[in-house]
Amino acid sequence: MPELPEVEALRDFLTDHLVGREVARVLPVAISVLKTYDPPLTALEGREVTAVRRYGKFLGIEADGLHLVSHLARAGWLQWRDSLPDGPPRPGKGPLALRTALTTGEGFDLTEAGTQKRLAVYLVRDPDEVPGVARLGPDPLAGDFDEERFTGLLAGERRQLKGALRDQSLLAGVGNAYSDEILHAAKMSPFKITATLTADEVHRLYAALRATLTEAVERSRGVAAGRLKKEKKSGLRVHGRTGEPCPVCGDTIREVSFSDSSLQYCPTCQTGGKPLADRRLSRLLK
Template sequence: MPELPEVEALTDFLTEHLVGHEITRVLPVAINVLKTYDPPPMALERRTVTSVARHGKFLDIDTGGLHLVTHLARAGWLHWRERLPDGPPKPGKGPLALRVALENGAGFDLTEAGTKKGLAVYVVADPGDVPGIARLGPDPLADDFDEAAFAKLLAGERRQIKGALRDQSLIAGVGNAYSDEILHVARMSPFKQTATLKPEDVHTLYEALRTTLKDAVERSRGVAAGRLKAEKKTGLRVHGRTGEPCPVCGDTIREVSFSDSSLQYCPTCQTGGKPLADRRLSRLLK
């Protein structure tokens, strides 16, 4: 799933390639991705892109008062084309969900792999009209998101820190992968309860949050849209690396699997050498 660093990089890429260009065609291929119908996607045609922004994991293309907003979900992606194929795309069972064409022949495709569909596209006058954006918590890379603001957010929480970091209404933009990375940098168990965090724990977690995301954004900066997925994977230290040695201590990275996701962690770095039971709502094995 694209998270804050990848969507930030896509924002930079599209700012360079879209701003100042006119949208000539918007072609929905998979109707289920459209979450708004008035105005219709065609209302974006003959409008010029004025800016591109990020809201958490949402991508926002502004055409001067009318916005094309998308959330790429778990298996969605944006593919930039210097030259789009001639002729309209054919509806079918393929991954193509929506195509946007520019006056210079370039454009992009939104695609989604797999059978579980979550890719969402909105056409709105105000990004705040998108329910997911309206519910977003603060951006962890915002200038005013200091340690005091972070501590205040966590003060009212009574749950596992992994779930708190992934909650978009609490902190915008962090998903499964980067929450694993942040907790590894902080040397903290994903199942540690927020209520048990001491001031020094909050400080450590805040520093890990900011440095992990900033480093990932810097690695992605300037990378073409088509290479961002590979760049993300190479930069991850524990997420998706079950069975590999921890790059910090050399212990074997372990996994806890759930019904629709999994997390990875290092026992030596994060849980005092004790493996976590591989089941939902697991606690440390004694």
Template sequence: MPELPEVEALRIFLDGRLTGREIDRVLPLAVSVLKTYDPPLTALHGAAVTGVARHGKFLDIEAGPLHLITHLARAGWLRWQDAFPAAPPRPGKGPLALRTVLIGGDGFDLTEAGSTKRLSVHLVHDPAEVPGIARLGPDPLDDSFDRDALAALLARDNRRVKGALRDQSLIAGIGNAYSDEILHAAKMSPYKLTTSLTDDEITLLHTALRTTLRDAVVRSGGLAAGQLKAEKRSAMRVHGRTGEACPVCGDTIREVSFSDSSLQYCPTCQTGGRPLADRRLSRLLK
């Protein structure tokens, strides 16, 4: 799933290619992709793009008073096209979900792999009209997101720190992969309870969070959209690396599996050498 660093890189990529350009047409090609109907997508035809913004994991293409907002979900992606095939796309066939063509013939496709379709597109007058954006927490790369801001968020309730980092209503933009990376950098168990964190641990977590995300944004800067997935995978130290050696201590990276996701961690770096129970609905170690 694209997370904050990849979506920010896509924002920069699109901003340089869309701003000041006019939209020729926007074609929804999957039944499930478009979540709004008023205004219609035809309202974008002939409109000039005025900028591209990001809200957590949401991309926002601004065209005057309108906002074309996309959430790529787990299996969605954006593919830039310098030119499109002469034959029009066939709705409902393959991974193609939506096509945006600029005057001049270039543009981008939104695609989604797999049978579970969660990619979403909204056309609205105000980003806050999108439910997922309306409930977002603060952006962790904003200047106001300091150590004390993180401490206040973590103190709201007693929960496992892995889940807190992934909660979009608490902190916007962090998903499964970067929460693993942040916790590894902070040398913290994913199951440590938020209310048990000491002042020093909160400071360490805040530093790891900001550094991990900022470094990922820098690495992604200037890359074409098609290169971002590979860059993300190559930079992961523990996420997606079950069975490999930890790059910090050399211990074997372990995994805990759940019904629809998994997490990776280093026992030596994060849990005092203890493996976490790897069975669904188990009592989680602190």
């Protein structure tokens, strides 16, 4: 799933490729992709793209007062095309979900692999009309997101750190992969309860949060859209690396599986050498 660093890189890429250009048409291909009907997609035709923005893990394209907002979900992606095929795309069982064409002949496709179709596109007059955007918490890389604000967010919370970091209403943009990376950098168990954090641990977690995301954004900056997935994977230290040696201590990276996801961690770095219980289909353990 694209998270804050990848969506930020897509924002940079599309800013260079879209701003100042005119939209020719936007064509939904998968029946499930479009979540709004007013205004219609035809309202974008002839409008100039004025800005590209990121809202957590949402990507927004502004065109003369309208906002085409997309969430790529778990298996969605954006593919830029210097030259689009002639004629409208045909609906079918392929990965293509939506095509946006410019009057220059360029454009991009939104695609989604797999059978679970969760990629979502909205055309709205205000980004806050998108429910997922309206409920977003603060952006962890915003200039005003300091340690005091982070401490305030965690105050009163009583849940596991892994779940807290992934909660988009608490903190915008962090998903499954980067929450693993942040907790590894902070040397904390994903099952540690937020209410038990000391001031020193909150400081360490805040520093790991900012550093991990900043480094990932810098690695992704300037990378073409088609290479971002590979860049993300190459920069991860524990997520998706079950069975490999920890790059810090050399211990074997372990995994905890759930019904539709998994987390990875290093026992030596994060849990005092103790493996965490792995109960598929269970809730996170204390």
